[in-house]
Amino acid sequence: MAGKKIEKDTTGSPLEAHVASSKILAEHIDKIYTSGKKSTKAIEDVSIDIQDNDFVCIVGPSGCGKSTLLRMLAGLDFPSAGNIIIDDRKVTGPGPDRGMVFQTYTLFPWMTVEDNIKFGLKLKKLPKDEQQEIADRYLDIIGLKKFAKSYPKELSGGMKQRVAIARALANKPEVLLMDEPFGALDPHTKSMMQLLMREIWEKEHPTVVFITHDIDEAVFLADKIYVMSARPGKVIKEVNVYLPHKRRLELKDTPEFINIRKGINDLLYSANQDAEEE
Ligand SMILES: Nc1ncnc2c1ncn2[C@@H]1O[C@H](COP(=O)(O)OP(=O)(O)O)[C@@H](O)[C@H]1O
Ligand SMILES: [Mg+2]
Numbered sequence: 001m002a003g004k005k006i007e008k009d010t011t012g013s014p015l016e017a018h019v020a021s022s023k024i025l026a027e028h029i030d031k032i033y034t035s036g037k038k039s040t041k042a043i044e045d046v047s048i049d050i051q052d053n054d055f056v057c058i059v060g061p062s063g064c065g066k067s068t069l070l071r072m073l074a075g076l077d078f079p080s081a082g083n084i085i086i087d088d089r090k091v092t093g094p095g096p097d098r099g100m101v102f103q104t105y106t107l108f109p110w111m112t113v114e115d116n117i118k119f120g121l122k123l124k125k126l127p128k129d130e131q132q133e134i135a136d137r138y139l140d141i142i143g144l145k146k147f148a149k150s151y152p153k154e155l156s157g158g159m160k161q162r163v164a165i166a167r168a169l170a171n172k173p174e175v176l177l178m179d180e181p182f183g184a185l186d187p188h189t190k191s192m193m194q195l196l197m198r199e200i201w202e203k204e205h206p207t208v209v210f211i212t213h214d215i216d217e218a219v220f221l222a223d224k225i226y227v228m229s230a231r232p233g234k235v236i237k238e239v240n241v242y243l244p245h246k247r248r249l250e251l252k253d254t255p256e257f258i259n260i261r262k263g264i265n266d267l268l269y270s271a272n273q274d275a276e277e278e
Helices: 066-074 113-123 128-141 157-170 187-204 215-221 249-253 255-277
Strands: 022-035 038-051 055-059 081-086 098-101 175-179 207-212 224-229 234-240
Touching: 022 066, 022 207, 038 055, 038 066, 038 081, 038 207, 038 224, 038 234, 055 066, 055 215, 066 081, 066 098, 066 175, 066 207, 098 157, 113 128, 113 157, 128 157, 157 187, 187 215, 187 249, 207 215, 215 249, 215 255, 224 255, 234 255, 249 255
Parallel strands: 055 207, 055 224, 098 175, 175 207
Antiparallel strands: 022 038, 022 081, 224 234
């Protein structure tokens, strides 16, 4: 495995050329949380390899360490063992190359929709007309042009989440890290958001790491799925989703889709049975 040869790098200098093809590489990651005498192994020996422009989902039961893994990719937390490498550099903290979208709505309530989307652009001190251009473009993509001057409290959950996605995309991150962003939405809105997310990805092609415990959602969105089991979280399978590039909601009723979903469901069910017998 290529990963074994990677040297420890604390300076952020480029690593060996053989990892150049991976956008995101996590190698043999362990994460142990300690508080007082109690220690919890949240993640054990997790390795993932994501290519540039991939849409990858990580699926697994609640508590299997999905958020922990995503936080480490974001540089908000660090592994107890193993390396996380993005663009051939060890992750040592958060960066503008990575945008995040969480399950809970994280919009600034005192700012209009438009100003929320412009937030990162203002920090970057982009010229005002450029900020406006970018905000308009993403308002159009998320279908909320009419709500540019509205405040978050005037929006539904799905609309707020669309603004959060637009805000992340407006900064042109190379990697979009999403932690159950549609987890709090009703089923219909959730489906619409999945469709929109896939359409956005087709237009913009960011590398997406999307966390969910919803297998149906993972199969619909991803080209590759890492399936994790609980206690401690391990990757039990990597599934390549060979479904049409352009996804339509009707796809969910096709035998191909149902088959992949069932395979993952069965896998998680048997992993859970094994864990209960231990
Ligand atoms: N800051 C923390 N301190 C201690 N334990 C934590 C912390 N964050 C998460 N955990 C534990 O790590 C495990 C994985 O949590 P998490 O990554 O949130 O799982 P998931 O997102 O898959 O539901 C859980 O057992 C959780 O209780
Ligand atoms: Mg979580």
